Amino acid sequence: MPDTSTATPASLTQTLADSGLRATPQREVVFNVLLKKRDHPTADEVFARVKAELPTISLATVYNCLETLVQCRVVRAVNFERGPTRYCPNLRPHAHFHDEQSGSTHDIDLPPELLEQVKAVLPPGYDANAVEITFRGRSAS
Amino acid sequence: MPDTSTATPASLTQTLADSGLRATPQREVVFNVLLKKRDHPTADEVFARVKAELPTISLATVYNCLETLVQCRVVRAVNFERGPTRYCPNLRPHAHFHDEQSGSTHDIDLPPELLEQVKAVLPPGYDANAVEITFRGRSAS
DNA sequence: GCATATTTTTAGAACAATTCTAATTATCAC
DNA sequence: GTGATAATTAGAATTGTTCTAAAAATATGC
Numbered sequence: 001m002p003d004t005s006t007a008t009p010a011s012l013t014q015t016l017a018d019s020g021l022r023a024t025p026q027r028e029v030v031f032n033v034l035l036k037k038r039d040h041p042t043a044d045e046v047f048a049r050v051k052a053e054l055p056t057i058s059l060a061t062v063y064n065c066l067e068t069l070v071q072c073r074v075v076r077a078v079n080f081e082r083g084p085t086r087y088c089p090n091l092r093p094h095a096h097f098h099d100e101q102s103g104s105t106h107d108i109d110l111p112p113e114l115l116e117q118v119k120a121v122l123p124p125g126y127d128a129n130a131v132e133i134t135f136r137g138r139s140a141s
Numbered sequence: 142m143p144d145t146s147t148a149t150p151a152s153l154t155q156t157l158a159d160s161g162l163r164a165t166p167q168r169e170v171v172f173n174v175l176l177k178k179r180d181h182p183t184a185d186e187v188f189a190r191v192k193a194e195l196p197t198i199s200l201a202t203v204y205n206c207l208e209t210l211v212q213c214r215v216v217r218a219v220n221f222e223r224g225p226t227r228y229c230p231n232l233r234p235h236a237h238f239h240d241e242q243s244g245s246t247h248d249i250d251l252p253p254e255l256l257e258q259v260k261a262v263l264p265p266g267y268d269a270n271a272v273e274i275t276f277r278g279r280s281a282s
Numbered sequence: 283g284c285a286t287a288t289t290t291t292t293a294g295a296a297c298a299a300t301t302c303t304a305a306t307t308a309t310c311a312c
Numbered sequence: 313g314t315g316a317t318a319a320t321t322a323g324a325a326t327t328g329t330t331c332t333a334a335a336a337a338t339a340t341g342c
Contacts, residue, residue, distance in 0.1 A: 006230050022309070024319065031230070040227035040237075040246040043299080058321050063300070066228055078227040078237055078246065085328085086181035086219040087207055089147050089172070095259075096181075096219055097267055105181040105219065110262060117258065118236075118274065121251060125281030126238055133259065134273045140266030163338070165290065184328080199292045204329070226299085 006035070007074035015072050029053050030065040031074065040078055095133035106139065147176070148215035156213050170194050171206040172215065181219055236274035247280065 069075035210216035
């Protein structure tokens with residue numbers, strides 16, 4: 001079975017085409033940079049690395065390319081709670097559901113045992129003092 | 142059993158004192174604003190609401206108060222992945238572990254059934270198309 | 283109570299991450 | 313090739329947040 005858990009430079013062209021987008025050098029280099037060193041770089045860091053190969057690329061293009069790759073689902077944006085920080089006084093263990101339609105955020109109570117189960121996936125040597133679970137999607141109400 | 146899942150205006154004074162901090166009007170009003178309308182307001186929104194009662198308060202103070210309340214654990218900051226967005230090409234279902242010491246982020250593979258269990262806590266009417274799980278803490282390596 | 287030290291607040295400047303804008307360049311369909 | 317569309321560019325603008333230095337409030341030792 002081929003590994004489909006990561007896109008390849010070859011499949012990128014096809015994936016872009018499937019979305020009616022072009023495989024430009026900038027997009028390819030940005031993607032290759034992400035494949036080469038998987039340390040979850042920021043846009044700025046990607047910019048710095050891409051410059052080595054495309055010295056004239058602009059930061060705006062890096063943002064554009066990253067956004068495109070995320071749209072095509074060949075790259076994930078890790079911190080996708082982008083906007084401003086929000087505050088809540090609910091101290092129960094709970095997750096957050098972000099309604100993409102209304103922009104509102106709802107608390108979702110979490111059974112403590114589920115939190116334990118989630119923490120249990122951590123390999124030895126990892127000690128988490130906080131777990132944040134965020135859903136995104138639509139809610140009826 | 143008293144409900145300890147939310148701090149009260151009365152307990153706030155004590156909680157602050159326990160941390161060697163003062164219960165100032167600004168801190169109290171900021172906290173009351175969060176209790177009054179639990180819609181996960183941003184700092185700007187809190188600022189606007191607090192102004193109704195303390196017209197001369199500054200935005201910096203609101204940030205300071207919120208930070209203080211979070212430190213005392215009477216308030217949670219929802220989007221605590223604050224820094225820049227990070228990107229990864231790993232398309233497997235995975236969580237992220239953020240090492241607070243080194244600042245590095247590691248992928249934690251998630252068994253698909255765990256993701257299902259997590260999604261199962263959503264009440265009827267909630268439809269999530271994405272779940273983000275982030276750990277924070279220390280990792281040995 | 284008073285002087286002094288400490289904490290907190292304030293206004294505004296500074297900063298960092300991101301998005302927007304308008305002009306230029308590249309690519310596609312014909 | 314020509315015209316339409318897509319993508320890139322540089323730089324300005326915007327947003328959310330933090331910093332700074334001074335002023336105000338509060339606590340503490342006397």
